[in-house]
Amino acid sequence: MVQQDRIWEASLVTAINEEFDQLKYLIEDSSGSTEKGDIQAQISRLCGLTDLSHNQSIPFSPTIRLQLQELNEIAMGMVRSNIQVAPPSEEHLQNFEHEAAQALFDAIALNFHFLAQAELSKHAIALSKEAFDSLKSYLGSHPEFDMLERLVLVQDYRVMKLAGDKR
Incomplete structure:
Protein backbone atom coordinates (compact mmCIF):
# COMPACT_ATOMS: atom_id res chain seq x y z
CA MET A 1 0.00 0.00 0.00
CA ILE A 83 24.08 28.73 -23.68
CA GLN A 84 26.05 31.73 -24.80
CA VAL A 85 24.77 34.92 -23.24
CA ALA A 86 25.05 37.78 -25.67
CA PRO A 87 26.06 41.15 -24.24
CA PRO A 88 23.18 43.60 -24.11
CA SER A 89 22.76 45.82 -27.15
CA GLU A 90 23.39 49.56 -26.98
CA GLU A 91 19.67 50.13 -27.46
CA HIS A 92 18.88 47.82 -24.52
CA LEU A 93 21.37 49.68 -22.34
CA GLN A 94 19.87 53.04 -23.36
CA ASN A 95 16.37 51.78 -22.53
CA PHE A 96 17.60 50.47 -19.18
CA GLU A 97 19.28 53.80 -18.35
CA HIS A 98 16.15 55.71 -19.39
CA GLU A 99 13.98 53.50 -17.19
CA ALA A 100 16.36 54.03 -14.26
CA ALA A 101 16.28 57.81 -14.80
CA GLN A 102 12.48 57.74 -14.98
CA ALA A 103 12.29 55.72 -11.75
CA LEU A 104 14.60 58.19 -9.99
CA PHE A 105 12.57 61.13 -11.31
CA ASP A 106 9.35 59.49 -10.11
CA ALA A 107 10.81 58.76 -6.67
CA ILE A 108 11.85 62.38 -6.24
CA ALA A 109 8.49 63.61 -7.53
CA LEU A 110 6.60 61.31 -5.14
CA ASN A 111 8.57 62.82 -2.26
CA PHE A 112 8.13 66.39 -3.45
CA HIS A 113 6.07 67.37 -0.41
CA PHE A 114 8.77 66.20 2.02
CA LEU A 115 11.64 67.65 0.01
CA ALA A 116 9.92 71.02 -0.41
CA GLN A 117 9.52 71.26 3.37
CA ALA A 118 12.98 69.97 4.18
CA GLU A 119 13.41 72.17 7.26
CA LEU A 120 10.27 70.73 8.81
CA SER A 121 10.36 67.19 7.45
CA LYS A 122 14.14 66.70 7.69
CA HIS A 123 14.02 64.99 4.27
CA ALA A 124 16.68 65.78 1.68
CA ILE A 125 18.22 64.21 -1.38
CA ALA A 126 21.69 64.57 -2.85
CA LEU A 127 22.87 63.17 -6.16
CA SER A 128 26.31 62.93 -7.60
CA LYS A 129 26.97 65.23 -10.55
CA GLU A 130 27.18 62.19 -12.84
CA ALA A 131 23.83 60.79 -11.65
CA PHE A 132 22.18 64.18 -12.02
CA ASP A 133 23.64 64.68 -15.51
CA SER A 134 22.28 61.29 -16.53
CA LEU A 135 18.87 62.18 -15.12
CA LYS A 136 18.98 65.50 -16.96
CA SER A 137 20.00 63.92 -20.26
CA TYR A 138 16.95 61.66 -20.22
CA LEU A 139 14.35 63.85 -18.54
CA GLY A 140 15.69 67.41 -18.71
CA SER A 141 12.92 68.40 -21.12
CA HIS A 142 10.19 67.19 -18.75
CA PRO A 143 7.97 70.16 -17.78
CA GLU A 144 8.54 69.54 -14.05
CA PHE A 145 12.29 69.06 -14.27
CA ASP A 146 13.08 72.67 -13.27
CA MET A 147 11.08 72.25 -10.09
CA LEU A 148 12.78 68.94 -9.36
CA GLU A 149 16.19 70.47 -10.01
CA ARG A 150 15.64 72.95 -7.16
CA LEU A 151 14.94 70.14 -4.68
CA VAL A 152 18.07 68.11 -5.33
CA LEU A 153 21.51 68.86 -3.99
CA VAL A 154 24.07 68.04 -6.68
CA GLN A 155 27.61 67.30 -5.55
CA ASP A 156 30.78 65.84 -6.89
CA TYR A 157 30.91 62.13 -6.00
CA ARG A 158 34.31 62.54 -4.39
CA VAL A 159 32.88 65.15 -2.02
CA MET A 160 29.99 62.83 -1.18
CA LYS A 161 32.41 60.00 -0.54
CA LEU A 162 34.55 62.18 1.74
CA ALA A 163 31.47 63.25 3.68
CA GLY A 164 30.71 59.60 4.45
CA ASP A 165 27.84 58.38 6.58
CA LYS A 166 27.28 60.95 9.34
CA ARG A 167 24.37 59.25 11.13
Whole structure:
Protein backbone atom coordinates (compact mmCIF):
# COMPACT_ATOMS: atom_id res chain seq x y z
CA MET A 1 0.00 0.00 0.00
CA VAL A 2 2.88 2.39 0.78
CA GLN A 3 4.32 1.78 -2.70
CA GLN A 4 0.93 2.64 -4.24
CA ASP A 5 0.91 5.97 -2.37
CA ARG A 6 4.21 7.00 -4.03
CA ILE A 7 3.10 6.57 -7.66
CA TRP A 8 2.66 10.34 -7.92
CA GLU A 9 6.36 10.79 -7.16
CA ALA A 10 7.37 8.41 -9.95
CA SER A 11 5.01 10.23 -12.32
CA LEU A 12 6.61 13.55 -11.40
CA VAL A 13 10.12 12.18 -11.98
CA THR A 14 8.99 10.82 -15.37
CA ALA A 15 7.54 14.23 -16.32
CA ILE A 16 10.75 15.98 -15.23
CA ASN A 17 12.88 13.56 -17.26
CA GLU A 18 10.73 14.30 -20.32
CA GLU A 19 11.16 18.06 -19.76
CA PHE A 20 14.87 17.48 -19.25
CA ASP A 21 15.10 15.57 -22.56
CA GLN A 22 13.27 18.41 -24.30
CA LEU A 23 15.72 20.96 -22.89
CA LYS A 24 18.62 18.82 -24.06
CA TYR A 25 17.06 18.62 -27.53
CA LEU A 26 16.54 22.39 -27.71
CA ILE A 27 20.10 23.15 -26.60
CA GLU A 28 21.59 20.70 -29.09
CA ASP A 29 19.26 21.72 -31.96
CA SER A 30 21.36 23.02 -34.82
CA SER A 31 18.52 23.50 -37.31
CA GLY A 32 18.17 27.16 -36.46
CA SER A 33 14.49 26.80 -35.62
CA THR A 34 15.04 26.92 -31.86
CA GLU A 35 14.91 30.42 -30.47
CA LYS A 36 16.38 31.67 -27.22
CA GLY A 37 12.84 32.14 -25.88
CA ASP A 38 12.09 28.46 -26.50
CA ILE A 39 15.04 27.45 -24.36
CA GLN A 40 14.16 29.96 -21.65
CA ALA A 41 10.57 28.71 -21.54
CA GLN A 42 11.78 25.13 -21.28
CA ILE A 43 14.17 26.06 -18.48
CA SER A 44 11.28 27.72 -16.66
CA ARG A 45 9.11 24.62 -16.98
CA LEU A 46 11.89 22.31 -15.88
CA CYS A 47 12.95 24.47 -12.94
CA GLY A 48 9.34 24.94 -11.89
CA LEU A 49 9.11 21.19 -11.49
CA THR A 50 12.53 20.53 -9.96
CA ASP A 51 12.14 23.48 -7.56
CA LEU A 52 9.29 21.57 -5.95
CA SER A 53 11.98 19.59 -4.16
CA HIS A 54 12.75 22.68 -2.06
CA ASN A 55 9.15 22.97 -0.84
CA GLN A 56 9.17 21.21 2.51
CA SER A 57 5.38 21.04 2.67
CA ILE A 58 5.28 18.55 -0.21
CA PRO A 59 5.76 15.08 1.30
CA PHE A 60 8.48 13.75 -0.99
CA SER A 61 10.42 10.73 0.12
CA PRO A 62 14.06 11.64 0.84
CA THR A 63 15.19 9.62 -2.18
CA ILE A 64 12.88 11.41 -4.60
CA ARG A 65 13.70 14.83 -3.11
CA LEU A 66 17.40 14.15 -3.68
CA GLN A 67 16.73 12.86 -7.21
CA LEU A 68 14.81 16.04 -8.08
CA GLN A 69 17.62 18.22 -6.75
CA GLU A 70 20.18 16.25 -8.78
CA LEU A 71 18.10 16.65 -11.95
CA ASN A 72 17.95 20.38 -11.28
CA GLU A 73 21.73 20.57 -10.92
CA ILE A 74 22.29 18.59 -14.14
CA ALA A 75 19.90 20.86 -16.05
CA MET A 76 21.52 24.02 -14.71
CA GLY A 77 24.95 22.64 -15.59
CA MET A 78 23.78 22.08 -19.17
CA VAL A 79 22.40 25.57 -19.35
CA ARG A 80 25.56 27.18 -17.97
CA SER A 81 27.87 25.26 -20.27
CA ASN A 82 25.86 25.41 -23.50
CA ILE A 83 24.08 28.73 -23.68
CA GLN A 84 26.05 31.73 -24.80
CA VAL A 85 24.77 34.92 -23.24
CA ALA A 86 25.05 37.78 -25.67
CA PRO A 87 26.06 41.15 -24.24
CA PRO A 88 23.18 43.60 -24.11
CA SER A 89 22.76 45.82 -27.15
CA GLU A 90 23.39 49.56 -26.98
CA GLU A 91 19.67 50.13 -27.46
CA HIS A 92 18.88 47.82 -24.52
CA LEU A 93 21.37 49.68 -22.34
CA GLN A 94 19.87 53.04 -23.36
CA ASN A 95 16.37 51.78 -22.53
CA PHE A 96 17.60 50.47 -19.18
CA GLU A 97 19.28 53.80 -18.35
CA HIS A 98 16.15 55.71 -19.39
CA GLU A 99 13.98 53.50 -17.19
CA ALA A 100 16.36 54.03 -14.26
CA ALA A 101 16.28 57.81 -14.80
CA GLN A 102 12.48 57.74 -14.98
CA ALA A 103 12.29 55.72 -11.75
CA LEU A 104 14.60 58.19 -9.99
CA PHE A 105 12.57 61.13 -11.31
CA ASP A 106 9.35 59.49 -10.11
CA ALA A 107 10.81 58.76 -6.67
CA ILE A 108 11.85 62.38 -6.24
CA ALA A 109 8.49 63.61 -7.53
CA LEU A 110 6.60 61.31 -5.14
CA ASN A 111 8.57 62.82 -2.26
CA PHE A 112 8.13 66.39 -3.45
CA HIS A 113 6.07 67.37 -0.41
CA PHE A 114 8.77 66.20 2.02
CA LEU A 115 11.64 67.65 0.01
CA ALA A 116 9.92 71.02 -0.41
CA GLN A 117 9.52 71.26 3.37
CA ALA A 118 12.98 69.97 4.18
CA GLU A 119 13.41 72.17 7.26
CA LEU A 120 10.27 70.73 8.81
CA SER A 121 10.36 67.19 7.45
CA LYS A 122 14.14 66.70 7.69
CA HIS A 123 14.02 64.99 4.27
CA ALA A 124 16.68 65.78 1.68
CA ILE A 125 18.22 64.21 -1.38
CA ALA A 126 21.69 64.57 -2.85
CA LEU A 127 22.87 63.17 -6.16
CA SER A 128 26.31 62.93 -7.60
CA LYS A 129 26.97 65.23 -10.55
CA GLU A 130 27.18 62.19 -12.84
CA ALA A 131 23.83 60.79 -11.65
CA PHE A 132 22.18 64.18 -12.02
CA ASP A 133 23.64 64.68 -15.51
CA SER A 134 22.28 61.29 -16.53
CA LEU A 135 18.87 62.18 -15.12
CA LYS A 136 18.98 65.50 -16.96
CA SER A 137 20.00 63.92 -20.26
CA TYR A 138 16.95 61.66 -20.22
CA LEU A 139 14.35 63.85 -18.54
CA GLY A 140 15.69 67.41 -18.71
CA SER A 141 12.92 68.40 -21.12
CA HIS A 142 10.19 67.19 -18.75
CA PRO A 143 7.97 70.16 -17.78
CA GLU A 144 8.54 69.54 -14.05
CA PHE A 145 12.29 69.06 -14.27
CA ASP A 146 13.08 72.67 -13.27
CA MET A 147 11.08 72.25 -10.09
CA LEU A 148 12.78 68.94 -9.36
CA GLU A 149 16.19 70.47 -10.01
CA ARG A 150 15.64 72.95 -7.16
CA LEU A 151 14.94 70.14 -4.68
CA VAL A 152 18.07 68.11 -5.33
CA LEU A 153 21.51 68.86 -3.99
CA VAL A 154 24.07 68.04 -6.68
CA GLN A 155 27.61 67.30 -5.55
CA ASP A 156 30.78 65.84 -6.89
CA TYR A 157 30.91 62.13 -6.00
CA ARG A 158 34.31 62.54 -4.39
CA VAL A 159 32.88 65.15 -2.02
CA MET A 160 29.99 62.83 -1.18
CA LYS A 161 32.41 60.00 -0.54
CA LEU A 162 34.55 62.18 1.74
CA ALA A 163 31.47 63.25 3.68
CA GLY A 164 30.71 59.60 4.45
CA ASP A 165 27.84 58.38 6.58
CA LYS A 166 27.28 60.95 9.34
CA ARG A 167 24.37 59.25 11.13
